[in-house]
Ligand code: OAD
């Protein structure tokens with residue numbers, strides 16, 4: 001399970017870190033209160049702030065970091081049952097983890113849906129508008145086209161239901177870079193069997209690790225990149241990691257706006 005804290009080393013702010021999280025730096029977006037940026041009622045009144053944020057997160061702007069590549073390496077080794085992410089930056093896909101292994105619980109910019117006629121379209125259809133500071137509209141009915149990001153109160157993507165089978169099957173749960181404050185995602189952390197070790201790698205102790213710790217919990221505090229590098233070293237994968245990161249960074253061209 002991962003959250004915004006795995007992407008701060010890639011240069012994307014998280015949501016709740018005091019002072020530098022997105023929710024404390026949204027004044028520039030012209031919204032009444034931070035969470036409004038993910039609220040439908042506000043979006044229909046004024047979709048601009050959300051699309052300003054979307055433009056910031058344009059897929060070419062950021063690259064995966066060691067944390068994403070660590071998850072990719074777990075996949076390459078056949079050890080990743082599933083990656084549940086709350087992130088909407090697409091960096092898990094960009095790191096080369098196949099869509100079948102991902103549950104993008106809070107949605108994705110890879111596709112969008114018309115808010116009036118519900119026609120679905122691929123990301124390529126709306127990015128040009130977003131990058132030109134235009135609100136994208138439906139080719140059929142002219143309704144606003146909303147990227148498939150889950151707003152507060154909206155149902156999670158159907159794939160989220162995979163958790164019903166995945167969590168009881170897991171024999172290790174690793175949780176990285178999340179405050180575990182948003183439901184229903186946060187409660188997944190309680191979905192593994194009580195005998196299954198849970199590893200929290202985060203800046204601070206959060207959620208169930210604070211108020212309902214289990215006997216086999218492991219908590220590694222501090223910067224996620226530092227912690228992951230330490231873990232990779234303990235596993236004897238440092239060389240492999242270095243090769244993977246080198247290969248992938250040579251492959252992914254950085255797109256400048
Ligand atoms: P938060 O901003 O709530 O939490 C990020 C966590 O990562 C915090 O506990 C930070 O201390 C930690 N963190 C940040 N940088 C770190 C670093 N370099 N090393 C280690 N830890 C670090 O983000 P999420 O938990 O992902 O919803 O937030 C959940 C949801 O709230 C988001 O998906 C978003 C928001 O409303 C939607 O986008 C729909």
Ligand code: ZN
Nearest residue numbers: 114117138141
């Ligand atoms: Zn339409």
